[in-house]
Amino acid sequence: MLFFESIRLALNTIRAQKLKSFFTLLGVCIGVMFLIAVVSIVEGMGRYMEQDLIGKLIGVNSFELRHRPNINMGDVDPSVWESYRRRPRLYHDDVAPVVEALPADTRWAVVSDNNLPVSSRYSGGPRNAQISAIEGDFFAIRKFVVAEGREFTPQELEMGTPVVIIGPDIEKRLFPGLNPIGRELRMGGLPYTVVGVLETQGSAFGLSFDNQVFAPWQAPVHRLLNRVPTIVDAIIVQVPSASQMTEAQERVRQVMRTRHKLRPGQPDNFSLQTSESALEFWNKLKRYLVLAGIALPAIGLVVGAIVIMNIMLVAVAERTREIGIRKALGARRVDILSQFLVESATLSTVGAAVGIALGVGMAEVIAALTPLPASVAPWSVVVGVGLGAGVGIISGVYPASRASLLDPIAALRQE
Amino acid sequence: MSDTTHAEAPLSTTAERQAVTSQAGVTPSRDWVIVTRGIKREYDMGGEIVRALRGVDVAIRRNEYVAIMGPSGSGKSTLMNIVGCLDTPTDGEYWLNGTLVSSMKDDELARIRNKEIGFVFQTFNLLPRATALHNVELPLVYAGMSAKQRRETAAYALERVQLTSRMHHKPNELSGGQRQRVAIARALVNNPSILLADEPTGNLDSTTSSEIMKVFEELAEQGQTVIMVTHEADIAAHARRVVALHDGQVSSDTRRERFVNDNSHIIEAKKG
Numbered sequence: 243m244l245f246f247e248s249i250r251l252a253l254n255t256i257r258a259q260k261l262k263s264f265f266t267l268l269g270v271c272i273g274v275m276f277l278i279a280v281v282s283i284v285e286g287m288g289r290y291m292e293q294d295l296i297g298k299l300i301g302v303n304s305f306e307l308r309h310r311p312n313i314n315m316g317d318v319d320p321s322v323w324e325s326y327r328r329r330p331r332l333y334h335d336d337v338a339p340v341v342e343a344l345p346a347d348t349r350w351a352v353v354s355d356n357n358l359p360v361s362s363r364y365s366g367g368p369r370n371a372q373i374s375a376i377e378g379d380f381f382a383i384r385k386f387v388v389a390e391g392r393e394f395t396p397q398e399l400e401m402g403t404p405v406v407i408i409g410p411d412i413e414k415r416l417f418p419g420l421n422p423i424g425r426e427l428r429m430g431g432l433p434y435t436v437v438g439v440l441e442t443q444g445s446a447f448g449l450s451f452d453n454q455v456f457a458p459w460q461a462p463v464h465r466l467l468n469r470v471p472t473i474v475d476a477i478i479v480q481v482p483s484a485s486q487m488t489e490a491q492e493r494v495r496q497v498m499r500t501r502h503k504l505r506p507g508q509p510d511n512f513s514l515q516t517s518e519s520a521l522e523f524w525n526k527l528k529r530y531l532v533l534a535g536i537a538l539p540a541i542g543l544v545v546g547a548i549v550i551m552n553i554m555l556v557a558v559a560e561r562t563r564e565i566g567i568r569k570a571l572g573a574r575r576v577d578i579l580s581q582f583l584v585e586s587a588t589l590s591t592v593g594a595a596v597g598i599a600l601g602v603g604m605a606e607v608i609a610a611l612t613p614l615p616a617s618v619a620p621w622s623v624v625v626g627v628g629l630g631a632g633v634g635i636i637s638g639v640y641p642a643s644r645a646s647l648l649d650p651i652a653a654l655r656q657e
Numbered sequence: 658m659s660d661t662t663h664a665e666a667p668l669s670t671t672a673e674r675q676a677v678t679s680q681a682g683v684t685p686s687r688d689w690v691i692v693t694r695g696i697k698r699e700y701d702m703g704g705e706i707v708r709a710l711r712g713v714d715v716a717i718r719r720n721e722y723v724a725i726m727g728p729s730g731s732g733k734s735t736l737m738n739i740v741g742c743l744d745t746p747t748d749g750e751y752w753l754n755g756t757l758v759s760s761m762k763d764d765e766l767a768r769i770r771n772k773e774i775g776f777v778f779q780t781f782n783l784l785p786r787a788t789a790l791h792n793v794e795l796p797l798v799y800a801g802m803s804a805k806q807r808r809e810t811a812a813y814a815l816e817r818v819q820l821t822s823r824m825h826h827k828p829n830e831l832s833g834g835q836r837q838r839v840a841i842a843r844a845l846v847n848n849p850s851i852l853l854a855d856e857p858t859g860n861l862d863s864t865t866s867s868e869i870m871k872v873f874e875e876l877a878e879q880g881q882t883v884i885m886v887t888h889e890a891d892i893a894a895h896a897r898r899v900v901a902l903h904d905g906q907v908s909s910d911t912r913r914e915r916f917v918n919d920n921s922h923i924i925e926a927k928k929g
Contacts, residue, residue: 247798254786567782570743571843572771572799574764650743654782 248584255557255585256592266553267593269546270633273539274594274626278601280535281622283608284528286615291524292517300517301383303487304349304480307332307340307494311513312476329511331473334459336501337377340477343493349480351378352459356467360455361428362416369415370453373429375467377459383480391423391438394458398437402460407438409452429455430466487516543629546593547637554586554641565645566653579646586638587631594630598623669718669898671910678714685752690850690882691717691740696749696759698735698905709735711905712749717851717884722877724896725886732905734855737886741774741853742766754850771799775844779856781836783828783843789815790824793843800847814842818872834865841872845881852876854885858892870895 256263300306300313310326334352341350354375359368374380377399381388388407398405406427413422422436434457443451457463465471481490491514498512558565565578573581602618609616677685678694685692698710709732717723727733738744739751742758745766751759758769775796776782783792793811802810815824818838828836837857844852854873858866874895877883885896893899894913901909 563782564784567784568795568799569767570741570770570776570782571796572767572847574767574799576764577767577799651738654743654778 245584248581249588252585252588256589263589266549266589267596269542269549270590270593270630271597271600273542273546274597274630275601275604276542277535277539278598278618278622278626279604279608280538281532282601282605282616282618283614284531284535285619286609286617288524288528289617290615292521300515301385301480303482303484304383304478305487305491305514305516307477307479307498308475308513308515311515311519313515330502332477332512334472334474336498337474337477339497339501340494343497344479344490347482348490349379349383351376351380351383351478352474353380353478354459354464354467354473354475358429358466360412360416362426364420365416365418371412372454373463373467374454374456375459375461375464376456380478383478387441388438389441391436393438399458400460402458402462404432404434404461405437405458406434407440407456408436409440409454410442411450411452412455413439427455429463432462543633546590547633550586550590550634551637551640554582554638555644558582558641558645562648562653562656565648566650566656569650570654575646579642582642582645583635583638586641587634590634590637591627591630594626598626669716669721674716677716681750684755687755688718689716689752690719690754691715692752694750696739696746696751698739698744699747709905710746713907715900715907717882719882720880721898722883722896723885723898723900724893725884725900725902726888726890726893727902728888731902733886733902736902737853737855740884741776742769771796772847773850775847775849775852777837777840777844777852777854777857779859781828781840783836783839785828788825788827789820789831789839792839793846796843796847811846814846817845818842833861834868837861837869838872851882851884854883856887857885
């Protein structure tokens, strides 16, 4: 009962002194706001990384055999780079033995890619695009869908027919206002016929996935993608279920170790990259980001706590007489103590609530204005409210204990 | 209220009082609401010891209406604070309702104040932001009464001081006399053993003062023990017994045979 009374009293105070309350609660408010916003963005990025970005780059239940990992987030030691550089490349001759080692229901694909200028007679100058020469079930593994036209036929893949499937960006730039199917596109001085246009893949961090051109691996363009034409950048393997991943990776590893003539004890000089290994760095980064998302608001909360403590000290001084009256009427120390504690906790929780609302809003605004995605984590809201109440209680302890220790006679005498 | 007859309630005699105040350490009988034995209160004012009370023996029987008088500096405020359990004596015994309160700790004193004592202050001491009803409810809040019961009890107390119509007004919407009546209602709401009034008319004009004094008289007639601290003789004249303090000691303790209702009569009598 005294509890609700104290809450009511605190809310009345906020209502009566709006400007003062605003400044009082600013610290907590900003602290919680940043907590919510930062955590939302980290969560949103995490979800994005796990579900969209890496999923698109690597695919479900799949791994990529590469001479070195192509997704390197964060710092890679220079000596590691050096060892990567010395690794032997993968050659097209490696494809057949690797595929043979895999179970029959396994999907596989070969890909080499590079950035090259492409042009058409329907638009101005050449435009750089990511050119991939592919073989196998590439589109199926990556879940790429051909929106217009068709996929490559097995004959085209085998013969290296000069045909291409393009991303929507290429369609827009090189064939403005035209249906690109059947039209000609030039790469490396040679003409290619467009047979399909992919569905849009969207973008990540402002980087479009739609600025791509795919050609059969055997098509002439593969000669332009790597120093040695027979080099392949990656052999992609997709197994039917997650449980088969380890087994498949082990088989590929053995084949490659044999082919590279590695002795037991020598480390692999190739990489088997999974979506998990690509996410490893992200998970590490995420921990730091969450820590930062907690440490930075903590500064705001400390400032907020000091301000609330000051305001509560002023409140105790202003209401000395009230405290005297309450004591004369039978309030024990603990009654006075809890009254002021509840009051400062209420103040601070109101600040936190406003901060949560602002933080959610801020996350939405950031998500809308920047490529950063945001998703409000329920736990951060709980933590926000808890922090609000906690800061209030901690900063209220000193003023409240001062109030509770006031001598009733002296307090009553105060004007 | 108690159901005994009060107009003729027995006043304690000097002999009885001496008997009860001299037996140090003995629990007084339940008749005696207040018994102090050799109460001393000393303050350390920066190394200088100020003796506010130098051994005060006071015994007050249930249903008595007593005025404590004295000039400023006589120690009457100190005595009132001790009697009201806001302060404890440096030395001596204070028995309230058969309980030794002079050695109690702060929280125990708070409980005693809540249950046994109703304060009426010169400056009313109402919470400015709370309604009359809420002010009256306050002692019940600390007594741990439920909200519903609190409301009813407080409303009844306000009815007793004829303020039912002003129940939901805040102190600044009430006149001085009304505020003091709210304060009296608040003092009565817990059925305290003693009603302790400190210069209750000090901030009121003469018409309102006599109104308030009438309320006290009615309460005394209903059997409420009333102790009033004042330096005004005509206010003290309303009481049936006047304890005068001088230099921290009781200088006189006089009883009036007749219950004085008529203020002007007293003033005339004093002039004559």
